[in-house]
Amino acid sequence: MLEYEKSLKCITSGRSLTIYLEGDIDHHNARTVRSKIDTKLYIQRPDELVLDLSRVNFMDSSGLGLILGRYTRSVELGILFKVANPSPQIRRILDLAGTERLIKIENIPRTEKRAQGGEPA
């Protein structure tokens, strides 16, 4: 199945929404992922959005644009925005853009629940 046909993996915990991005985040699929996240945000209106990157194999500046864009959208909607578990490679890209001045980046240890993954949205 093609990457962009998959639905987002999400876990809602109280008023916090965690979205697990997967596979490659590049220019080719960023637009689809973006609209899926935004749709979910507008419907659910959580207090907090966590983008978990632990399942992302590859990300370039298009992924950076996606993350910064979701930060902006979250600020507009009054949602607290966090990024979790970037790989060292992704972390370098985030650091190059000075992302940490704007966005909280967390390394959350995998609990059993997380390791099992969320229900498809």
Place this chain on the structure above:
Amino acid sequence: MKAEVINEVRLTFPSVSANEAFARSAAASFCAQLNPTFDEVSDIKCAVSEAVTNAVVHGYRDALGEIQLLMKLTDDRVFRAEIRDKGCGIADVEEAMRPLFTTDPENERSGMGFTIIENFMDSLRVVSSTGKGTRVIMTKKLSMLPRVRG
């Protein structure tokens, strides 16, 4: 002494966004011949992806054109990639290379493409001519192979 070319490849593909993944995978496979580290492969994949995306998004502005990816390995363990398009070209290369500069903020382009290439590779050269196209040339020297324990 001039480094000798070990292997060379020239790929031509249309500027459809699906080929961004193809190009970076091809680069990863090609440089694998020199036994690079995991991090080196990641860096090369990302840098090639950035340049090819630039050609798709900016060079051809999402119209269809031809992209060339030329890659070379030399015996001094240097990987070289050149990404060519015959698109609109860049009027001010220096400006385009500035971190966070983008002509397309509406589509959430971060303006970090060239900065990422500069940081992940050892050298980056951009040659562009308005209306004629752009050549992005990058090199990376791979670390020496670890000694075999004996």
